[in-house]
Amino acid sequence: xxxxxxxxxxxxxxxxxxxxxxxxxxxxxxxxxxxxxxxxxxxxxxxxxxxxxxxxxxxxxxxxxxxxxxxxxxxxxxxxxxxxxxxxxxxxxxxxxxxxxxxxxxxxxxxxxxxxxxxxxxxxxxxxxxxxxxxxxxxxxxxxxxxxxxxxxxxxxxxxxxxxxxxxxxxxxxxxxxxxxxxxxxxxxxxxxxxxxxxxxxxxxxxxxxxxxxxxxxxxxxxxxxxxxxxxxxxxxxxxxxxxxxxxxxxxxxxxxxxxxxxxxxxxxxxxxxxxxxxxxxxxxxxxxxxxxxxxxxxxxxxxxxxxxxxxxxxxxxxxxxxxxxxxxxxxxxxxxxxxxxxxxxxxxxxxxxxxxxxxxxxxxxxxxxxxxxxxxxxxxxxxxxxxxxxxxxxxxxxxxxxxxxxxxxxxxxxxxxxxxxxxxxxxxxxxxxxxxxxxxxxxxxxxxxxxxxxxxxxxxxxxxxxxxxxxxxxxxxxxxxxxxxxxxxxxxxxxxxxxxxxxxxxxxxxxxxxxxx
Amino acid sequence: xxxxxxxxxxxxxxxxxxxxxxxxxxxxxxxxxxxxxxxxxxxxxxxxxxxxxxxxxxxxxxxxxxxxxxxxxxxxxxxxxxxxxxxxxxxxxxxxxxxxxxxxxxxxxxxxxxxxxxxxxxxxxxxxxxxxxxxxxxxxxxxxxxxxxxxxxxxxxxxxxxxxxxxxxxxxxxxxxxxxxxxxxxxxxxxxxxxxxxxxxxxxxxxxxxxxxxxxxxxxxxxxxxxxxxxxxxxxxxxxxxxxxxxxxxxxxxxxxxxxxxxxxxxxxxxxxxxxxxxxxxxxxxxxx
Numbered sequence: 001x002x003x004x005x006x007x008x009x010x011x012x013x014x015x016x017x018x019x020x021x022x023x024x025x026x027x028x029x030x031x032x033x034x035x036x037x038x039x040x041x042x043x044x045x046x047x048x049x050x051x052x053x054x055x056x057x058x059x060x061x062x063x064x065x066x067x068x069x070x071x072x073x074x075x076x077x078x079x080x081x082x083x084x085x086x087x088x089x090x091x092x093x094x095x096x097x098x099x100x101x102x103x104x105x106x107x108x109x110x111x112x113x114x115x116x117x118x119x120x121x122x123x124x125x126x127x128x129x130x131x132x133x134x135x136x137x138x139x140x141x142x143x144x145x146x147x148x149x150x151x152x153x154x155x156x157x158x159x160x161x162x163x164x165x166x167x168x169x170x171x172x173x174x175x176x177x178x179x180x181x182x183x184x185x186x187x188x189x190x191x192x193x194x195x196x197x198x199x200x201x202x203x204x205x206x207x208x209x210x211x212x213x214x215x216x217x218x219x220x221x222x223x224x225x226x227x228x229x230x231x232x233x234x235x236x237x238x239x240x241x242x243x244x245x246x247x248x249x250x251x252x253x254x255x256x257x258x259x260x261x262x263x264x265x266x267x268x269x270x271x272x273x274x275x276x277x278x279x280x281x282x283x284x285x286x287x288x289x290x291x292x293x294x295x296x297x298x299x300x301x302x303x304x305x306x307x308x309x310x311x312x313x314x315x316x317x318x319x320x321x322x323x324x325x326x327x328x329x330x331x332x333x334x335x336x337x338x339x340x341x342x343x344x345x346x347x348x349x350x351x352x353x354x355x356x357x358x359x360x361x362x363x364x365x366x367x368x369x370x371x372x373x374x375x376x377x378x379x380x381x382x383x384x385x386x387x388x389x390x391x392x393x394x395x396x397x398x399x400x401x402x403x404x405x406x407x408x409x410x411x412x413x414x415x416x417x418x419x420x421x422x423x424x425x426x427x428x429x430x431x432x433x434x435x436x437x438x439x440x441x442x443x444x445x446x447x448x449x450x451x452x453x454x455x456x457x458x459x460x461x462x463x464x465x466x467x468x469x470x471x472x473x474x475x476x477x478x479x480x481x482x483x484x485x486x487x488x489x490x491x492x493x494x495x496x497x498x499x500x501x502x503x504x505x506x507x508x509x510x511x512x513x514x515x516x517x518x
Numbered sequence: 519x520x521x522x523x524x525x526x527x528x529x530x531x532x533x534x535x536x537x538x539x540x541x542x543x544x545x546x547x548x549x550x551x552x553x554x555x556x557x558x559x560x561x562x563x564x565x566x567x568x569x570x571x572x573x574x575x576x577x578x579x580x581x582x583x584x585x586x587x588x589x590x591x592x593x594x595x596x597x598x599x600x601x602x603x604x605x606x607x608x609x610x611x612x613x614x615x616x617x618x619x620x621x622x623x624x625x626x627x628x629x630x631x632x633x634x635x636x637x638x639x640x641x642x643x644x645x646x647x648x649x650x651x652x653x654x655x656x657x658x659x660x661x662x663x664x665x666x667x668x669x670x671x672x673x674x675x676x677x678x679x680x681x682x683x684x685x686x687x688x689x690x691x692x693x694x695x696x697x698x699x700x701x702x703x704x705x706x707x708x709x710x711x712x713x714x715x716x717x718x719x720x721x722x723x724x725x726x727x728x729x730x731x732x733x734x735x736x737x738x739x740x741x742x743x744x745x746x747x748x749x750x751x752x753x754x755x756x757x758x759x760x761x762x763x764x765x766x767x768x769x770x771x772x773x774x775x776x777x778x779x780x781x782x783x784x785x786x787x788x789x790x791x792x793x794x795x796x797x798x799x800x801x802x803x804x805x806x807x
Contacts, residue, residue, distance in 0.1 A: 474753065
């Protein structure tokens, strides 16, 4: 069986070499070390690389190899894709293909001007010889990986209703799954799958009922947008996606009950788009705490038993470990300042304290609206069992009065203060093993870990950081402008590189000749 | 070599600081450090003030307003709302004093070039044409909303008047009086701040002007200590204001420095307040007129 898959892998690798700029869908299952083919690098969302050239001993000698400037004012919030020596990096309405050896631009595609929100973009996706880009006005565009020519262009949702997209698509076999965002209008939560070759719609999953729907259990809530990239377990054939907060956002009276499947981790069958199970990390959310953070898939021991788990450090300040075969809770623990729950229910869900719902004379809430973490991806280090997450201890004040209505935001909230950390959570206990302070208010950088015990991320002052995974000690830093995406790493011509976004530039780092062995 | 020169410069600057007395130079220096932007009035949140109107009557071609609205929705709408009346994190600009005082971009244009990065507002470079369109849209929205009233993110001072001032004073005396006094730094605080602005300032008095900015104390090899107002700090560097408002940055591994931030106590307190404590202390501070 193993030999068979090795042969399949070999064939995949060989065919990749023959077709430049080509990702066989099978290769996405087991990407080679000289590629970073999906948003998370691998389907499990661990963002953990097995590469070993860069070590705690030599990382202090990392040197910038090149810096690619997008020439735009917006910050890179994307994870780039590396396929056959070409990097694909995005900003809202933009994608660049650049030579990973020289940072020379090979092509640049710019989408038509539009007035949807341009707040950020998480990245592209690849399949065969196609690169996929979502746009602020909710188009999904298939581009030829070689020259950036448009193959097809479909609309995911009508942006004039208030949807926008920042999503890096998730490709499983010939399915391109894309979500949208939309908090300022009462809109259903939508995830769609399109045929990777033709752009034909395959299915739509609604996390809250579509307009005219009869499903009563959402309690009248809309929202639950799936605006970040999910993860995938090929054995179970399940896709895991985090869903956003309900709308109206701060007015909970307008939507009684738990409001499923908002603020939830949902497990979907990628062939049908049907829900297999769902777990609400914030039942009846009234604080804008999307559960859109990465559902990280880990196969390891828990309480003496081998488990297939999904874990999420969620924006609401709680860390969740679930059995990913059935969505049953294994562990729920706070990982940041929290004051909004009365306890944990028998299903493992925090019980929202009604006294902490937004009210006319204000409530002081931890975390604040920016959250205990947010879209920035964490990383799981299998050796130490640590989930390393860019976390914030934050406080905000939340208000709601009937004048604020029941549409869109429907309330008022203001940040008070926050302090952020790169924070290491032991998945077995939920305990914080170390904290590395990175500045005031919410951070923006994602995290990458490697097999040599390194953690790459960034602080709030523009420093790219390499830390020791075991204790969070600093081993290397360089100020490159604030990092708002997650670092990636890969081999190119046998050498390991780390690529990070700083401000609106993309920077590549490596060791110079002779340093690797030291 | 460079570090050495930098250090000497700081030494001179800091010595001047000592001569004048650190307490008084602190506020002046930080004020000048931020001097490029039109100095912000005390941190008065627009949401708790009566709605302003554009002070000079301005009309713009409809097409310009439309163009500005397109750009505003795309670039600014997430934080400030598509209609500029407040979004996920940014204030309601239809109540903005800066917009009210602006004439054809003279204030907005200057502000956009610098932004307020520490509060999450990035700087934007716009062409003259783009800027005037944006300005046209903002004035148009301000005028529209002035006739509509209401406001999606409004918090009125009367909304907050549910606390008990006597209980608030008792809490204050137990918890806050080590650093603050009603006859000293807080005398008349309720005249300067009302409603949302007062409660936010009470919880965490950051912003401009900071009532008590953090300080960096350097210890020289001679054992002498020099204190200067802190401008910024990260894991590797410390930046101070010199008495002229300029900024000097030192590598932390080259100097011996200790940071004293009075705001730390406020942050710790955020984890201790009950909601009724918060409302009671607010009610007490609201009596200090």
